[in-house]
Amino acid sequence: MLNPISPATGQPLQSYATLTREEMAAQITLAHQAYSPWRTCSLDARASVLKRVAAQLRAEKATLAQLMTDEMGKPVKEAGPEVEKAAWCCDHYAEYAATYLQDDQVESDAGNSYVHYQPLGVLLGVLPWNAPLWIAFRFLAPALMAGNTCVMKHDPHVPGCAQAIAQIFSNAGAPENIVVNLPIENALVSEAIAHPHVQAVSFTGSAKAGGIVAAMAAAHIKHAVLELGGSDPCIVLADADQEIAADVAVLSRIINAGQSCIAAKRILVEQPIYDAFVDKLTQRLAKLKVGDPNDPATDIGPIAREDLRTHLHRQVTESVMQGATCVLGGELPSGDGFYYPVTLLTDAQPAMTAMQEEVFGPVMVVCPVRDAEHALQVANASEYGLGAGVWTRDSATALHLAKQLETGQVAINGIVKTDPRLPSGGIKKSGYGRELGEQGIKAFINAKQIWVR
Structure with missing residues (x-):
């Protein structure tokens, strides 16, 4: 059984x-049987299905948003927009898949040569x-529009969300089993990867788990896309618009109670404005309300699981012991x-736990830097x-x-975000491959060379 626990109350759901x-x-096998008829559908027919899914x-x-709030503690004012973003992803690929997947003509010694x-x-x-919802649909929408069928093994703490996603396709009148829910224990994931009908794996999660999934996929010679953890730097130089930079840094850091891979996690501030910028961050963070995720006034809901909260508090405690100054928070609450x-x-330094x-x-971590090159x-x-x-x-x-930052994406004077129009992914221990944009729909395709005399 999958037994989710409410992060807001600690009680079973x-x-x-x-x-x-x-x-x-x-x-x-059901998804495999659905593949042949689905892949032979025209792009227009697939697009029609995705548009109906978006409408559904x-x-x-409201129902989907409430499931997220119940199962993982997402504040209601963030949950509804996440559903809208998932729908946008469906609409985007319905509109642009034909352009992304059109044949690429290539000059060669052939009378005609191209990539199909x-x-x-x-x-x-x-x-x-x-x-x-969002991460599921950034996997599902491009994969389906490319003609693949999908088996969805969602996290065991959000089984209601997983079931609801599969039901959305049924309610929208999509062909049966182009999306199949797989409510299994984590111990069976290796067997799902090894199943002969599974051709590729998309994984989003921790670097440790991603390494295990990558090894399993490689052992069976299967494609994989990995979107793993992040410790995203946010560099604020002395000539920045400090007011806007502080607003965006705080927003990026606290979305989803800070439980986001692409959140601004290490704020690197040039020394001449360091004290003033810390003051701006302090003022903004101090105004935020932590509380019941069902309350529309709540800015930050609970951490999704107790073990994650314990791990977070260890990182904070170790960093303070290493010399960081705790300006706000840092105490494990009761209740x-x-x-x-x-x-x-x-006053964080690069070797501290919260920086590594x-x-x-x-939890926002601020580190002073001498100049742009030091940053x-x-x-x-x-x-x-x-x-x-x-x-x-x-x-x-x-x-x-x-251009010099070792990352998969950079936002200049703006917030780092995912967008169906633009590729998203990382390098180093943040993973490989790309989701979204043209690169995302081409992550799981056969780029077939066709040469004609």
Whole structure:
């Protein structure tokens, strides 16, 4: 059984039956049987299905949002927009898949030579709890529009969300089993990857788990895309617009109670404005309300699980012991639920725990840097390489930093975010491959060379 617990109360929620090994194999076979008719559908026909799914998501937004709030503690004012973003992803690929997948003509010694894009087959998505709708649909929408069918192994802490996603396709009148829910224990994931009908794996989660999934996929010679952890730097130089930079840094850090891979986690501030900028961050963070995720006034809900909160508090405690200054928060609260206070650690140094590890929670870490080159050095001194932010009015400096930062994406004077129009992914221990954009739909296709005399 999958037994989710409410992060807001610590109490059990509805339980869900898990599949046996044999039932899991049967579900994967259903997706395989659906593949042949789905891949032969025209792009227009697939687009029609995705548009209906988008409409169904919007029609059931309130129910889906509440499931996220119940199962992983997402504040209601963030949950509804996540459903809208999932619908946008469906609409985007319905509109642009034909352009992304059109044949690429290539000059050669042939009378005609080109690259033709075809689906691979059944894809396995191993999905996380922190954005149950959005991350599912950034996997599903491009994969389906490319002609693949999908098996969805969602996180065991959001089984209601997983079941609801599969039901959305049924309610929208999609062809049966182009998306199949796979409520299994984590111990069976290796067998799902090894199943002969599964052609590729998309995984979003921790670097440790991602390494295990990558090894399993490689052992069976199967494609994989990994979106793993991040410790994203946000560089704020002395000539930045400090007010806007502070607003965006705080927003990026506290979305989803700080449980976001691409959140701004290490704020690197140039020395001349360091004290003033810390004051601006302190003022903004101090105003935020931590509380019941069902309250529309709540800015930050609970941490998703008790073990994650314990891990977060260890990181904070170790960093303070190592010399960081705790300006706000830092105390483990009592009472029901897995809440953690908004915490601000300043005077951080690169070797400290909160600068070296991924910090998944409402904890902002601020580090002084001498200049732009020092900021670049500190930013790149990480085993992660997902996203980064740069704040400066000097466009030449901004572009120089953006090109030298060891990350998969950089936002200049803006927030690091995922967008269906643009590729997203990381390097180093943040993973490999890309989701979203043209690169995302081509992550799981056969780029077939066709040569004609």
